[in-house]
Amino acid sequence: MSNILLADGSIAEQPDPAERRVVWILVIGLLISTAFFTVLHHGFPQALNVPSNEGVPYTDYPSMFILDLIPIGLAWLCFHHAWRRLGLYRAMLFLGGSFAFTGLEESMWILLGRYSQEIQVALPFAQEAALGESTQEVSGTYYFTRGFFWFIETPVMACLGWFFVAYSCIYVARLLMPRARILGRAAVGGLLALNLDLWIDPVQTHEALISWVWAEQDPISIFSIPLSNFMGWFLLIFLFALVFERLPNMVKRWGPAKAAAYFYGILLALEIGILLFFVIYGSIAVRLIPEPVNLTIWGI
Secondary structure: OOOOEOOOOOEOOOOOHHHHHHHHHHHHHHHHHHHHHHHHHHHOHHHHOOOOOOOOOOOOHHHHHHHHHHHHHHHHHHHHHHHHHHOHHHHHHHHHHHHHHHHHHHHHHHHHHHOHHHHHHHOOHHHHHHHOOOHHHOOOOEEEOOOOOEEOOEEHHHHHHHHHHHHHHHHHHHHHOOOOOHHHHHHHHHHHHHHHHHHHHHHHOOOOOOOEEEOOOOOEEEOOEEHHHHHHHHHHHHHHHHHHHOHHHHHHHHOHHHHHHHHHHHHHHHHHHHHHHHHHHHHHHHHHOOOOEEEOOOOO
């Protein structure tokens, strides 16, 4: 394998055997899970009550496959840059972490909305405590319409899109604020991602694309997109950046394998915390704002 030149001009150290094992476990895990959920989504849509995409453009298999190649190419460019700058081990943990972080968060939120009636039957207290009186009161309930490759109920293109947006924003934040504290850089990275999402989502949900569908609007929407979506983008990037910045210290303290386990364990805990936050937010918001408000211009 040829040497990798890092951003500071030094030669990257080749990953040691422990780091290589972690990298291979992540690669194999992502490939197997993607293959499994892709087959499940397309071959057995009834298993997860996948909604019909009838009337949605570009949902034939050739079109979806070609469209997936675009984010795959962009993700490879970002991964190669991360490899040169951070080394293979940290680059792979960033890719695997951001891929799983967004895929799990999106899928949990989608499935929570899709099965909220069943949840209310199984957990009667949830109706008043968090979920509200009906499925539609669960803030941010939505589903994706298009994708050839899938990770649970999230298209791989969305997972990879989150990876290159997260990596780019966090990298630019470091360039803009090289001497800032970690909290400041993470906040700037989150705000950059939020700024991108303010124009990406209205385009992607336009009737010409319909990349995903909101089952119900939030009490507060911006450009017809639920406010909780933009809050989520900021929180996900901000919290992910904070945890990733601590990764080198984790490796020094526990070694590559245990550090990776702690890294993903912290991300999973944050996933659950964010989910609970938005469930509670949705329950409170629908009671305080009975009539939905859409902050928009030009009819968007």
